[in-house]
Amino acid sequence: MRLNIGAGEVKLSGFVPVDRRVGKEAYPLEYDDDSVDEIRASHVLEHFASGMVGDVLANWVSKLKPGGVIRIAVPDFEVIAGMVANSPPSQRGLAYAYAFGGQTDANDFHHAAFDPASLKTLMRHCGLRKIKGWQSTLQDCAALPVSLNLEGVKPHKHKLPAIVAAMSTSRLGFTENMFSATGVFPHRNVELVKQTGAYWSQCLDRVLTQFLDAGHDGYIVVLDYDTVFNGDIFDELCYLMADNPQADAIAPWQVKRESDHALVWMTDDDGKKRDEITYEELDRELMPVDSAHFGLTLLRSRCFKSLRRPWFLEIPDPNGAWGDGRIDPDIYFWNNWRECGNSLFMANHVSIGHCQQLATWPDWNLKPIHQYLPDYQKSGPPRGARL
Structure with a gap:
């Protein structure tokens, strides 16, 4: 079954029209869950209140079969804003109509606005994957230059392999993240094993070895003692791994402590470090x-069969010291991982929290100023603090 939601007067071969003109409401859809092969919703989502669009799209997605496709078209507010900014007031009527609807009757009002980023985010939150643009083959609103057209796929319900969790912890440290682990893993039958010691890489090596010697053949999730996450984040990583057999390891985005830089390293074709990432890549x-x-990184157990020992190694800089040019154990691991033919990917739409220590100071208006503790130790209280 294929549905054309908000069909209006457009007849689409092979599609069932869903429109008030034929006595059918676009929301909620009166079809069984997992029963629809394809949905086309051209310039109808914007007619719902902005606070409702999440529920509306979630309802539509629930009717799709796993593997089903939904194609959405809405006015692109970025394009409309450009039309308004680049035309004199006397010529903005069409742009206003695109933004607010023609308002010829009660059904012709727009109550929500979208741009590419917001629509993609909404689609992802509703569980859609493989989101990309599409072109209308009909002469309808989806063919207008102002139309934002995106399609997504409802993922199949994978039966995930056995998953275990490996964790290295310090003797004393953050405890908040343990509530992340204990709140997520037991409900998903994920065994969590930790090792405590002064050398995190040795601890992690022991846990990984323990799992592999026991014959584990599934996913291993490795987590730090200072990671904050929830079940949705963990589930998304697992489903990404199941959907992408070419990925041997998948990591979410995480920001380095006491920094504004992400914990990721990329090189160009000449092996030089890249400082920029394109929007297309992201x-x-x-x-x-x-x-x-x-x-909170997922790895395939089978990839350790070809991974050379040692898995973790700390190498000093060329002068024998531990300054720039050294190789830390985690960098050594990932270099070895790739050299042994394994792949590593960032999950571009998944991120995790990173615990760190901050001091909070009141300013002269009693508003908070947050400061990293190393910055305090280096230069004292922050500028603007009420002192």
Whole structure:
């Protein structure tokens, strides 16, 4: 079954029209869950209140069969804004109509606005994957230059393999993240094993070895003692791994402590470090990288069969010191991982929290100023603090 939601007067061969003109409401859809092969919704979502669009789209997605496709078209507010900004007031009527609807009757009002980023985010939150643009073959609103057209696929319900979790912890440290682990893993039958010690890489090596010696053949999730996450984040990583057999390891985005930089390393074709990432790369579901982190990273157990020992090694800089030019154990691991033929990807639409220590100071208006503790130790209280 294929549905044309908000069909209006457009007849689409092979599609069932869903429109008030034929006595059928676009929301909620009166069809069984997992019963529809394809949905086309051209310039109808914007007619719902902005606070409702999430529920509306979730309802539509629930009717799709796993593997089913939904194609959405809405006015692109970025394009409309450009039309308004680049035309004199006397010529803005068409742009206003695109934004607010023609308002010829009660059904011709727009109550929500979308741009590419907001529509993609909404679609992802409703569980859609493989989101990309599409072109209308009909002479309808979806063919207008102002139309934002995106399609997504409802993923299949994978039966995930056995998953275990490996964690290295310090003797004393953050405890908040343990509520992340204990709140997520037991409900998903994920065994969590930790090792405590002064050398995190040795601890992690022991846990990984324990799992592999026991014959584990599924996914291993490696997490840090300072990672904050929830079940939705973990589930998305697992489904990404199941959907992408070419990925041997997948890491979410994480920001380095006491920094504004992400924990990721990428090189160009000449082996030089890249300092920039394109929007096109970030828009992909997965992005290949050279190294990442162990905050909440999924690895395939089978890849350790070809991984050379040692898995972790700390190497000083060329002068024998531990300054720039050294190789830390995590960088060594990922270099070895790739050299042994394994792949590593960033999950571009998944991120995790990173615990760190901050001092909060009141300013002269008693508003908070947050400061990293190393910055305090280096230069004292922050500028603007009420002192």
